[in-house]
Amino acid sequence: MRSLGSHRPWVLMEQAPAHVNWRERNATKGPGVMRLGSYQAVARGADGIMFFQWRASKAGAEKFHSGMLPHAGIDSRVWREVKALGTELRKLDGILASQVQADVAILMDWENWWALELGSKPSNDLHLLPQLLAYYAPLFKRNITVDFAHPESDLSRYKLVIAPNLYLVNERAAENINRYVQNGGTLVMSFFSGIVDEHDHIHLGGYPAPFREMLGLVVEEFAPYTETQFNSVCTTDNMQFKCSLWGDIIHLKSAQALASFEQDYYAGSPAITRNRFGKGTAFYVGSFPEQSGMDWLMDQACQAASTKAVAPHSPAGVEFVRRSNGTHTWLFALNYSEEEVNVPLDQPGYELLSETKFDKSLRLGPRDVAIIQLLPQA
Amino acid sequence: MRSLGSHRPWVLMEQAPAHVNWRERNATKGPGVMRLGSYQAVARGADGIMFFQWRASKAGAEKFHSGMLPHAGIDSRVWREVKALGTELRKLDGILASQVQADVAILMDWENWWALELGSKPSNDLHLLPQLLAYYAPLFKRNITVDFAHPESDLSRYKLVIAPNLYLVNERAAENINRYVQNGGTLVMSFFSGIVDEHDHIHLGGYPAPFREMLGLVVEEFAPYTETQFNSVCTTDNMQFKCSLWGDIIHLKSAQALASFEQDYYAGSPAITRNRFGKGTAFYVGSFPEQSGMDWLMDQACQAASTKAVAPHSPAGVEFVRRSNGTHTWLFALNYSEEEVNVPLDQPGYELLSETKFDKSLRLGPRDVAIIQLLPQA
Amino acid sequence: MRSLGSHRPWVLMEQAPAHVNWRERNATKGPGVMRLGSYQAVARGADGIMFFQWRASKAGAEKFHSGMLPHAGIDSRVWREVKALGTELRKLDGILASQVQADVAILMDWENWWALELGSKPSNDLHLLPQLLAYYAPLFKRNITVDFAHPESDLSRYKLVIAPNLYLVNERAAENINRYVQNGGTLVMSFFSGIVDEHDHIHLGGYPAPFREMLGLVVEEFAPYTETQFNSVCTTDNMQFKCSLWGDIIHLKSAQALASFEQDYYAGSPAITRNRFGKGTAFYVGSFPEQSGMDWLMDQACQAASTKAVAPHSPAGVEFVRRSNGTHTWLFALNYSEEEVNVPLDQPGYELLSETKFDKSLRLGPRDVAIIQLLPQA
Secondary structure (H helix, E strand, O other): OOHHHOOOOEEEOOOOOOOOOOOOEOOOOOOOHHHHHHHHHHHOOEEEEOOOOOEOOOOOOOOOOOOOEOOOOOOOHHHHHHHHHHHHHHHHHHHOOOEEOOOEEEEOOHHHHHHHHOOOOOEOOOOHHHHHHHHHHHHHHOOOOEEEEOOOOOOOOOOEEEEOOOOEOOHHHHHHHHHHHHOOOEEEEEOOOOOEOOOOOEOOOOEOHHHHHHHOEEEEEEEEOOOOOOEEEEEOOOOEEEEEEEEEEEEEOOOEEEEEEOOOOOOOOEEEEEEEEOOEEEEEEOEEEOHHHHHHHHHHHHHHHOOOOOOOOOOOOEEEEEEEOOOOEEEEEEEOOOOOEEEEOOOOEEEOOOOEEEOOEEEEOOOOEEEEEEOOOO | OOHHHOOOOEEEOOOOOOOOOOOOEOOOOOOOHHHHHHHHHHHOOEEEEOOOOOEOOOOOOOOOOOOOEOOOOOOOHHHHHHHHHHHHHHHHHHHOOOEEOOOEEEEOOHHHHHHHOOOOOOEOOOOHHHHHHHHHHHHHHOOOOEEEEOOOOOOOOOOEEEEOOOOEOOHHHHHHHHHHHHOOOEEEEEOOOOOEOOOOOEOOOOEOHHHHHHHOEEEEEEEEOOOOOOEEEEEOOOOEEEEEEEEEEEEEOOOEEEEEEOOOOOOOOEEEEEEEEOOEEEEEEOEEEOHHHHHHHHHHHHHHHOOOOOOOOOOOOEEEEEEEOOOOEEEEEEEOOOOOEEEEOOOOEEEOOOOEEEOOEEEEOOOOEEEEEEOOOO | OOHHHOOOOEEEOOOOOOOOOOOOEOOOOOOOHHHHHHHHHHHOOEEEEOOOOOEOOOOOOOOOOOOOEOOOOOOOHHHHHHHHHHHHHHHHHHHOOOEEOOOEEEEOOHHHHHHHHOOOOOEOOOOHHHHHHHHHHHHHHOOOOEEEEOOOOOOOOOOEEEEOOOOEOOHHHHHHHHHHHHOOOEEEEEOOOOOEOOOOOEOOOOEOHHHHHHHOEEEEEEEEOOOOOOEEEEEOOOOEEEEEEEEEEEEEOOOEEEEEEOOOOOOOOEEEEEEEEOOEEEEEEOEEEOHHHHHHHHHHHHHHHOOOOOOOOOOOOEEEEEEEOOOOEEEEEEEOOOOOEEEEOOOOEEEOOOOEEEOOEEEEOOOOEEEEEEOOOO
């Protein structure tokens, strides 16, 4: 949502105070969950939090969608939690209009999404969202903040750009991405990218024609896997991981192999490659690695791009995001776990909700949140 | 079927002599199964047993539906079984127009069924028939005969009334049910009852508004469970059982808790309650207990209502039902098992099919039936 | 395909050089697979091998269907394999217009297929193709070449005719099949055959009315099995195997039981029978045996029909087929396995692709093929 508005201020237009009514089974948000979700939106840039609906309806298709005022009336947990949140939000006025800064972007283009998921493809089980998520998840786990960016947008602000399955690219997007790498950017591109133009016509001349030079390779053929078929790769530093869904038959030109396939008629041929292009670096991923492989790959890419985590020594299950307005910086710590955790601080800060100063660390209960205005080092 | 006619005489209009033709795989009725099913209908009040179809058709969509006269002709098991049944039925003329007496009713209303299973509900996996069956099964197992009754019908004849998921109730039905308890009846009502009126509009004022006083409680919110989510309850007499599908957050007014939830943010709050209201007793069940829980619950309710089994010491797999015409009473024993069983008799009787008098007990072969005209104690 | 043309010359009109584009996941044909499949068609009678498509399209719904000339151009495995095959085929001119000789036919009739799979059947899970395959597979494994034949066609050329689930038969077909057995043929007919005429009207007079005399039995009723129901049979030579889908209640007239059911109310009654009729023999199969039962049954039938394998001592995974033009005979050996195998030869021959003479045996690599012009015994 933040990325859709191109870094302009935004508000969360609708969220449910408790349960929705459009799932098969509409589990409710237990105590603290609505508050935590609300602060997640603020942490990631929202300047406002709005609800659907004020009062739970008496009639109609949405009568079992939760409201700030439930059927049960004001003597209810949901009403009390909504009211408490409203009271708390007053303390956060200083944050308004500050920005989230991300060093990493994942390319996301609706035209590509539609084209990729049309039928008659090498694999119709290649869907965009699970691929985006597979690249996003290891970054989220490392507290590396991620924007989503359009392939034709200005990428120069990012240290690392990821292009999962960018099947459809027009000439402008291709030039934009190639220029980004040329000028010193780091790119990770995955299989079945650069295949067609905006008319869904093949970019002829060997896959992926618009990116062959930049990637330093050519893909001769695709070997999609059936549901029961897998491959594995071995990296040059001896990591081994499983791959599913797809294998590219890759011939290296200027690129070097970082990992090679281990099974099938193309065993020994490259699966993951790296290429210097101009001042930048381009990774290519010719298959779909399992999670341990994605972790390894993102570590390689972040290292190449000198990308740093918001909070490198953070406990598991806690998200860290920064907002800044040039004058002040706020560190959000969101505890998604059901355990109380200790949050180490790199510099002292003033926690806005508890109105307390912390020097070295603070404790955060289950589903609790801290919003720390950073103070200069003592 | 018996309950649809409000205690007037009825006949079984259609049954298949052997197999039907509208399932994916139409298994046939093996030897004795059609006869046993026929007597089940008679036991439960039918004054006649009719078949579809006389002669298996030569052509058309129903040519593979069984007929009394199969394609194979009269040198066939099916024809011989139909003929034998016809001969036997002559012995049962005395039973005609006698009535089945039930002390228990399950409330069943088509309007509620339709409304309950419309979409956009807290849980769309809440279906009426499995709930009815979950309450019916332990009663069937205990040989307690059950009627189905409309919520607006005269309930005064029943010792125990069960209202599973009576989501939609109009004012007349609500008054009728409340009056039934007030006047000394015993009611078991389950979660998501009394929620809307006949226009599918919420009964405002706290769930379940029309029954809050009678049940002695208020339900603050619903916590439907996902497919992988469960809870468990512990009763005041230390029974423990699993619950699925739904949890109500219940606040007691005059009711007392019989069982409490053990997990989630409402752990310790009531799951099953009992309330005195006027001369009667109302149970409320705020979740969907597993079978052992339903057994426990029905034992509590039957005890409170002084409901008695037709044949308390009956062997497993044998159903007992009574028909009576004021002068005579007939005890039907139907052996659904594949074992010969011993049927103890509380009083002597004359078995109509074998034309034999039995004093203390009789033997019943697999799939066999006994129809015993009870005689005065010696 | 060969059988559709009634023994006239034919060509394979379309095959994919590598992958298709109409499956959910379009795995490609690895090295050697396209060549092996091409020679399979030639072995079974094709006089030509054609491809869809020449050049992989730049646009349209079939742009990810493989072409002889892939998007990658001529520096590609697929192009090289297509070119190599074209070069090789020149060596096979002598084979043109020669014929495949089969001693066995499976009856296959589109009218029956349609009628059998219309709804409202005893079992709607009875589909024709899995049944055909269940009879075909053991013959394929034994290197016994099989034609498919229409029920009204001249069957006198076959030693063995198999009629799986020939539900619909008109008078001409019935007479034709009965005459075939009368004149000395061997027939295997399976359950639910001879049930209706060409108007889908029951052949009255006891199932299967048109074949009762020839089979020497009558089927009183059908007992289709549910998904979780099975039976087992025991043969007179003490083989035991599981049956699924269907059981016929069979009464013997002149036939003798070769196997009997072991479970359910018809335990002990015949499941598989044999009958002498005129100069021939008719087997009847009143259920659907598991694979070991089909093996046993086909051994019985082939023995009764004196049917012989093309290559009796062949290694597993290798298919043998013969083509002949009266003057010369060619033995095709197709290695579907991933192992190199030793192929024993009954007589010396000249292998056309390697242009080499072999006396006693030859070696065949994974996915390799040999086309041996047989020479007179030394």
